[in-house]
Amino acid sequence: MIACLLIPAFALRAPLLRRPELAGRPVALAPAPGELPLLGSCTGAAERAGIRPGMRLSEALATYPGLELVEQDPAGAEEEWERLLRRLEEAGFAVEPVEAGCVYFETRGVERLAGGLGDALRRALDAVGPEWGARVGAASRRFAALAAATVAPAGRALVIDDGETRLFLEPLPLDLLPLTPERREELSELGVKRLGELARLPGTAVADRLGADGAEAWRLAQGEGDAAVAPRRPPAELAETLAFPEPVANELTLARALAALVERLLARPERAGRAPRQLALSARLVGGGSWRRSLTLREPTAEPDRLRLALAPKLAELPAPTAELRLELGELTESVGTQAELVRPRGSRLRERLREGLRQVRAAAGMDAVCTVVEVAPWSRIPESRAILVPRDD
Amino acid sequence: MVAHPRVESHSRSARRLNEPRPALVACEGGVPATVDRVRVAALREEWRVVDRWWTEEPVRRRYFEVVLETGRNVVVFLDELGGRWFRQSA
Numbered sequence: 061m062i063a064c065l066l067i068p069a070f071a072l073r074a075p076l077l078r079r080p081e082l083a084g085r086p087v088a089l090a091p092a093p094g095e096l097p098l099l100g101s102c103t104g105a106a107e108r109a110g111i112r113p114g115m116r117l118s119e120a121l122a123t124y125p126g127l128e129l130v131e132q133d134p135a136g137a138e139e140e141w142e143r144l145l146r147r148l149e150e151a152g153f154a155v156e157p158v159e160a161g162c163v164y165f166e167t168r169g170v171e172r173l174a175g176g177l178g179d180a181l182r183r184a185l186d187a188v189g190p191e192w193g194a195r196v197g198a199a200s201r202r203f204a205a206l207a208a209a210t211v212a213p214a215g216r217a218l219v220i221d222d223g224e225t226r227l228f229l230e231p232l233p234l235d236l237l238p239l240t241p242e243r244r245e246e247l248s249e250l251g252v253k254r255l256g257e258l259a260r261l262p263g264t265a266v267a268d269r270l271g272a273d274g275a276e277a278w279r280l281a282q283g284e285g286d287a288a289v290a291p292r293r294p295p296a297e298l299a300e301t302l303a304f305p306e307p308v309a310n311e312l313t314l315a316r317a318l319a320a321l322v323e324r325l326l327a328r329p330e331r332a333g334r335a336p337r338q339l340a341l342s343a344r345l346v347g348g349g350s351w352r353r354s355l356t357l358r359e360p361t362a363e364p365d366r367l368r369l370a371l372a373p374k375l376a377e378l379p380a381p382t383a384e385l386r387l388e389l390g391e392l393t394e395s396v397g398t399q400a401e402l403v404r405p406r407g408s409r410l411r412e413r414l415r416e417g418l419r420q421v422r423a424a425a426g427m428d429a430v431c432t433v434v435e436v437a438p439w440s441r442i443p444e445s446r447a448i449l450v451p452r453d454d
Numbered sequence: 455m456v457a458h459p460r461v462e463s464h465s466r467s468a469r470r471l472n473e474p475r476p477a478l479v480a481c482e483g484g485v486p487a488t489v490d491r492v493r494v495a496a497l498r499e500e501w502r503v504v505d506r507w508w509t510e511e512p513v514r515r516r517y518f519e520v521v522l523e524t525g526r527n528v529v530v531f532l533d534e535l536g537g538r539w540f541r542q543s544a
Contacts, residue, residue: 264537267476271490275476275538433471441503442513443542447471 061167061177062289063198065184066209069101070161074137075130082128090129091117093379135342135350144188151187154291166289181217190215203285207236225283230256237277243270255281298331299388300324307346307381314375321387322364335360336389337423341374344384351378356424359416360393391423474540477530486518489528496521
């Protein structure tokens with residue numbers, strides 16, 4: 061079975077957990093600095109007061125002047141999400157996170173350990189903890205698992221048997237489908253508002269009218285779709301934080317702080333001589349918001365000057381004075397050194413560059429991004445049966 | 455934060471090359487007139503593939519190689535069993 065664990069409005073829940081005094085009150089996520097003044101997610105109490113996610117800030121305050129706004133905190137939310145993923149991994153689940161608040165995992169491996177499917181799902185909910193209001197859906201397909209998770213009450217699991225998938229999906233709204241708002245609107249104008257109504261239409265007619273997106277949505281509404289989970293590799297990372305006594309906007313001070321962070325991280329014994337390939341720079345902004353930028357290096361390096369050079373331009377993108385600066389090193393790899401040889405074997409430089417290129421592609425696009433084409437039935441009249449792509453390990 | 459102590463095994467699997475992708479095809483007189491809303495300028499070739507009829511997953515396709523108005527060469531086929539159009543490199 062594939063399970064989907066969902067924490068609705070994660071970006072709002074994460075900062076709210078740090079402010080328990082706002083529990084039960086009408087609260088919404090404030091617009092991000094420098095972006096359109098539109099509200100993010102909002103609490104149930106805010107919705108009952110007439111507030112809706114995506115509403116203009118001025119309209120929301122006119123509707124309910126007592127609305128509390130919480131600053132967006134993408135760095136904090138990402139940190140919390142990573143903590144939850146690790147708790148799930150420690151409970152034995154190989155997870156595939158889709159976005160903050162939504163993660164898939166295969167239950168088969170843990171079912172025997174936990175004593176059944178229900179107990180495995182309970183184990184996942186326990187790993188996350190009750191404070192997040194997480195819910196789990198399980199089914200044989202990813203989409204059905206996601207749909208089940210959206211319907212399940214907080215802290216509970218809902219399992220959909222294979223034979224019941226279509227019946228279960230039928231009354232659910234189209235919002236679950238990966239369609240653009242325009243496409244959803246188009247379907248709504250045609251009187252199609254539920255998954256069952258879409259599933260009953262002829263597939264060819266849907267594909268003709270809505271194109272490839274529509275054909276995919278139709279397949280999902282039929283209870284078909286992807287049935288595989290690609291678990292992530294848990295990131296090995298080091299992080300250092302520097303808190304300023306008072307908010308800093310001066311570029312020179314920030315550059316010095318960055319240099320100090322680089323030095324402190326490179327001196328950490330856990331690094332064990334390994335060089336980072338991925339860097340993430342985040343900041344806690346004055347007023348409570350946060351900011352985060354990630355980058356992948358062309359080649360892993362532990363040279364402080366090169367790390368500073370790569371990161372310094374990002375500092376100019378900080379939207380507000382900074383109360384705290386944080387640097388994370390990820391994808392730590394063993395350095396093989398670049399000692400020159402007197403006479404290099406023919407083609408060795410090319411092979412080395414090729415290997416390095418492949419490593420970069422994997423770091424940026426995932427382990428399955430580099431494959432070998434293996435011919436399995438080159439004589440076949442069916443083009444897709446002639447060859448397969450096999451992920452490379454070198 | 456310290457390095458994660460557990461080494462996670464990454465499940466990876468092989469996948470097919472050149473899988474058919476759904477295409478939006480409008481026909482005139484049984485041959486494609488537009489492919490993904492781009493007009494067909496010329497029909498270069500047409501052939502049929504009938505295979506695996508002895509299995510539970512038979513294949514019955516009518517392939518068309520066409521040149522679009524944009525100058526692109528495209529191969530599309532009609533899955534005669536499912537009634538749907540796909541794009542594929544033949």
